[in-house]
Amino acid sequence: QPTQIPIDRAQNDYRGGARLRSIRGRHTLTLGGDLLRRQLNGYDSDNHLTTYSFRSNFGNNGITNLRLGLTSTYWHGIGTVYRAFRNWDMAYYAGDRWQARPGLTLHYGLRWRPVTAPGEATGLSPATYRSDWNNFGPSFGFAQKLGGRRAAGVLRVDLPQVRHGG
Numbered sequence: 001q002p003t004q005i006p007i008d009r010a011q012n013d014y015r016g017g018a019r020l021r022s023i024r025g026r027h028t029l030t031l032g033g034d035l036l037r038r039q040l041n042g043y044d045s046d047n048h049l050t051t052y053s054f055r056s057n058f059g060n061n062g063i064t065n066l067r068l069g070l071t072s073t074y075w076h077g078i079g080t081v082y083r084a085f086r087n088w089d090m091a092y093y094a095g096d097r098w099q100a101r102p103g104l105t106l107h108y109g110l111r112w113r114p115v116t117a118p119g120e121a122t123g124l125s126p127a128t129y130r131s132d133w134n135n136f137g138p139s140f141g142f143a144q145k146l147g148g149r150r151a152a153g154v155l156r157v158d159l160p161q162v163r164h165g166g
Contacts, residue, residue, distance in 0.1 A: 009042030026099040030109070036089040043081050051075040084121035090114050095139070103145035111137040 019032035054065040055072040065072065095109025113135040117127040 009040065012039040012041075013037070014039075028097040030095045030097075031093070033092040034090070038085075038087050038089060040083075040085040042083065080122070080124060082122065083125055085118050085125075086121055087118040088116040090116075105143040107139070107141035107143075109139050111139065113137070 014037040015035070017032065017034040019030065022029045051074070052071045053073040054062045054070070056062050056065075057072055058065060058070050060068070060070065062072075091111065091113050093109060093111040095107065098106045098108075100106050115132040115135060117129055117131045119127065
């Protein structure tokens with residue numbers, strides 16, 4: 001089905017990640033990360049080819065205004081509408097699985113997700129917010145064997161993202 005808005009966009013995602021795991025006695029230590037470079041290229045306009053609207057006004061209904069060519073509103077985008085947005089999406093984590101004693105295993109760790117401000121390669125659209133580097137999320141979990149049966153619980157705390165104005 002054709003759309004009213006000409007869409008000419010391309011998104012390129014380049015992703016890489018790594019994880020290191022080391023077993024040291026009763027501890028299993030894990031470090032890792034994920035890095036994503038996102039590129040969004042295309043035309044950023046929904047009315048660059050002109051939009052007309054005919055409504056009930058000028059003492060007429062919308063159909064009469066259409067027949068008479070009396071537009072209620074008229075939109076037309078001008079200038080360069082091509083944009084090339086860029087940003088980084090990152091996640092880093094560290095954790096430990098500790099066999100505290102027979103039948104009890106503890107899991108704990110920390111995740112960090114910095115958010116970078118988007119950039120625009122043509123220089124036509126400045127970023128409306130700054131990078132946010134304080135997104136930390138601790139996690140804790142346990143597994144306990146109770147009388148031959150297993151019981152487990154997991155707690156993960158995601159701290160809300162905070163935007164600093166300015």
